[in-house]
Amino acid sequence: xxxxxxxxxxxxxxxxxxxxxxxxxxxxxxxxxxxxxxxxxxxxxxxxxxxxxxxxxxxxxxxxxxxxxxxxxxxxxxxxxxxxxxxxxxxxxxxxxxxxxxxxxxxxxxxxxxxxxxxxxxxxxxxxxxxxxxxxxxxxxxxxxxxxxxxxxxxxxxxxxxxxxxxxxxxxxxxxxxxxxxxxxxxxxxxxxxxxxxxxxxxxxxxxxxxxxxxxxxxxxxxxxxxxxxxxxxxxxxxxxxxxxxxxxxxxxxxxxxxxxxxxxxxxxxxxxxxxxxxxxxxxxxxxxxxxxxxxxxxxxx
RNA sequence: GGUUCUGUAGCUCAGUUGGUAGAGCAAUGGACUGAAAAUCCAUGUGUCGUCGGUUCAAUUCCGACCGGAACCA
Numbered sequence: 001x002x003x004x005x006x007x008x009x010x011x012x013x014x015x016x017x018x019x020x021x022x023x024x025x026x027x028x029x030x031x032x033x034x035x036x037x038x039x040x041x042x043x044x045x046x047x048x049x050x051x052x053x054x055x056x057x058x059x060x061x062x063x064x065x066x067x068x069x070x071x072x073x074x075x076x077x078x079x080x081x082x083x084x085x086x087x088x089x090x091x092x093x094x095x096x097x098x099x100x101x102x103x104x105x106x107x108x109x110x111x112x113x114x115x116x117x118x119x120x121x122x123x124x125x126x127x128x129x130x131x132x133x134x135x136x137x138x139x140x141x142x143x144x145x146x147x148x149x150x151x152x153x154x155x156x157x158x159x160x161x162x163x164x165x166x167x168x169x170x171x172x173x174x175x176x177x178x179x180x181x182x183x184x185x186x187x188x189x190x191x192x193x194x195x196x197x198x199x200x201x202x203x204x205x206x207x208x209x210x211x212x213x214x215x216x217x218x219x220x221x222x223x224x225x226x227x228x229x230x231x232x233x234x235x236x237x238x239x240x241x242x243x244x245x246x247x248x249x250x251x252x253x254x255x256x257x258x259x260x261x262x263x264x265x266x267x268x269x270x271x272x273x274x275x276x277x278x279x280x281x282x283x284x285x286x287x288x289x290x291x292x293x294x295x296x297x298x299x300x301x302x
Numbered sequence: 303g304g305u306u307c308u309g310u311a312g313c314u315c316a317g318u319u320g321g322u323a324g325a326g327c328a329a330u331g332g333a334c335u336g337a338a339a340a341u342c343c344a345u346g347u348g349u350c351g352u353c354g355g356u357u358c359a360a361u362u363c364c365g366a367c368c369g370g371a372a373c374c375a
Contacts, residue, residue, distance in 0.1 A: 072336040149342040231339045
């Protein structure tokens with residue numbers, strides 16, 4: 001199996017910096033595992049590295065979509081795997097850096113998405129009615145989806161329409177990585193992370209986040225885009241409509257970012273087999289780098 | 303100084319015609335296979351401002367005091 005390095009963790013834990021460090025040491029390229037950084041004009045609010053900050057390291061899966069476009073795990077799986085293959089062909093070990101847990105897992109594991117229309121399933125039926133139908137069509141999947149989780153119920157019904165059930169599709173998977181993966185989760189104690197988030201948002205404001213938002217989402221129609229769902233963007237809706245103050249907007253961004261970080265931590269804790277490292281401990285990071293470099297030079301396993 | 307409001311969960315506020323109280327947000331934990339920075343689930347004891355009075359019983363009624371707001375001087 002080919003090797004892949006993964007640097008994961010909550011927002012504001014220093015993933016990008018550590019990823020760059022490894023990329024230099026291994027003379028390789030980085031693949032961003034992030035659902036918002038794929039959008040071309042979302043720079044400040046998505047905490048995207050600037051061209052200079054990339055320090056000459058090639059970054060994949062960034063700036064690949066226009067604000068009006070939809071994007072999904074499927075797209076990411078295709079494009080990230082293509083980039084991985086390309087880097088492997090150069091005899092290098094790709095580094096996947098990102099905080100979108102599902103995206104990382106879908107690339108590394110044998111998640112199976114068949115080619116299909118990327119449409120948002122919609123319905124005006126009640127949650128109860130939809131769930132009842134799912135119970136009938138795919139009881140196995142229904143068991144693991146809460147009736148109120150309309151999005152998931154609709155998706156499972158959508159899959160069932162194709163003839164194959166969601167539960168059947170997943171049962172065929174081995175649920176094992178398709179690469180030889182070394183995965184690291186960068187960890188920062190919650191209280192400190194909260195402060196870092198506060199500061200980071202403040203910096204975004206100073207760097208002109210409001211201007212970026214106005215430029216990208218000036219027209220109300222654009223605020224229906226998937227890209228507008230990003231934290232740091234959607235919070236400006238009320239502000240742009242003169243229904244909220246600047247400080248309320250900033251506060252909302254901070255709160256949403258913290259809640260997001262919490263969800264990310266929960267995901268990585270339970271969904272992934274990874275080495276957790278205190279990102280604030282320079283000695284631990286040095287050791288980690290050495291370990292990864294040593295692992296990188298080992299023979300490929302079968 | 304006077305009048306009228308007001309003080310209940312971290313925040314904004316309901317409520318109890320007197321039997322010690324509950325929403326939203328926040329917070330905490332969790333789920334997660336095509337929107338995932340999304341979506342969803344679970345968790346609510348707090349001297350009901352302080353001190354007195356009435357009462358079998360006061361957060362609820364009465365008084366004083368201490369905060370806050372508005373208006374009048």
